[in-house]
Amino acid sequence: MRFPRPLRPGDTIGVTAPSSGVTAALRPRLDHNVAWLRERGYDVRVGECLGGDRVVSAPKEQRADELMAMLRDPEVRAIVPPWGGALGIDLLDQLDWREIGTFEPTWTVGFSDSCSWMLPLTTLLGWGTIHGVNLMDTAYEVPDGLAHWTEVATATEPVVQRSPGRFRTSGWDDYEADPTVESMTLDGAGGWTLVGGGGLDVSGRLVGGCIEIVSSLAATRFGDVAAFGREYADDGLIVFLEASEDDAHTIGRHLHTLRLAGWFDDATAILIGRTGAPDKPDLSQREAVLDALGMLDIPIVLDVECGHTQPSLPLVTGALAHLVVDPDRQEITQELV
Incomplete structure (x- = not known):
């Protein structure tokens, strides 16, 4: 790196x-x-x-x-x-x-x-x-x-960040009406959720992005995360992904595409960003994640601040990260090594 x-x-x-x-x-x-x-x-x-x-x-x-x-x-x-x-x-x-x-x-x-x-x-x-x-x-x-x-x-x-436990429940500020706004309206409460509960303590190199965008790259040389994972297999990967606006059916297809393209072959954990993207009557965004990735036997952490819902957790792709999620800590440490 x-x-x-x-x-x-x-x-x-x-x-x-x-x-x-x-x-x-x-x-x-x-x-x-x-x-x-x-x-x-x-x-x-x-x-x-x-x-x-x-x-x-x-x-x-x-x-x-x-x-x-x-x-x-x-x-x-x-x-x-x-x-x-x-x-x-x-x-x-x-x-x-x-x-x-x-x-x-x-x-x-x-x-x-x-x-x-x-x-x-x-x-x-x-x-x-x-x-x-x-x-x-x-x-x-x-x-x-x-x-x-x-x-x-x-x-x-090293940069240490923790879930603030607060988030914006809907929408964005009106920049036309108030172009100088600097305070986020964080009116919701909640932190990260480890699927299945328990605790998690893993490391790996960060890679990922917006699901709707990176899924379009998965079959090309520009999005060959499987090869990137093989290159850093000794470290493992922490793959972070977040949905912008596609409904749960479409996000499910995108995630299956990434799985079939080998994005998670060397993953030690998967981070899924909190999203306001719509559910479908027969499939929620959470269910779409579990349908596509739940069979991988890789820890999945939901509602991470890494996407289109404020606030935002800056993540350095390629950084070596240490991730801890348990009842007492929701923390990620990034080292540029």
Whole structure:
């Protein structure tokens, strides 16, 4: 594994939208988050690929060129898209993966559709990336127990995070009405659930992402987690996955696809993010997970803060993680080794 060097004040953070851009009505929210980073001493470079009029921010060639330029530039130490989108997969045959492999690793930060190009940075090139937060979420105050993504990117020691026991039950803040909101509405109570109960104490390298996105990569070289698992079989894998919006039938099919593609062959545990994605009358999201993965005899932890329900637990793909879940502790420690 190759991890970017720790981020420091004075470093440059690049902002580009490899997938969806930002409408004019929501640009004040982007500007607020850029200002938040600048106030903490970072030089933020805002790219040209941010248009919000169509499903993607710019033609794929332009988006690929801008992302490549930021990855290539040694002054850019982190790249943070505003958010995900729908069609970031169209970049995969536009990026020069061979050339990227010669670069010094850069922190990339994002989730949702950003998994389409961030996962291959790990599986193909062995880069650590930060999953769990986007630029538009950056200014939020982080609840006790979790780390801000900038804390993860600047860390020189292992990062320990614990379930805060609180979450948002529905929806997102209205950034158009309040572009400067920084306090999350965490109106629900609950932590992680180990299927079957008891206790869990395991280690493994983290890998995963948004189920709807990474399942599209599973049959390609860009999402060959089975090969990644074989490479790090001595460590094992902790696979984290979360559903964005697909119903339980569709999520079940996606998870079966990942199982059949060997994603869990070397897994020591599976983390499933808390989700607001819809159930079906005959199948809940939880049941879809158990139907697809319950026969694997691998510990499954539900309701982890790693997806489309606030708050977010930044996870570094490729990091060596130590996971403890029991009645007294719900904790994950990440080491960049």
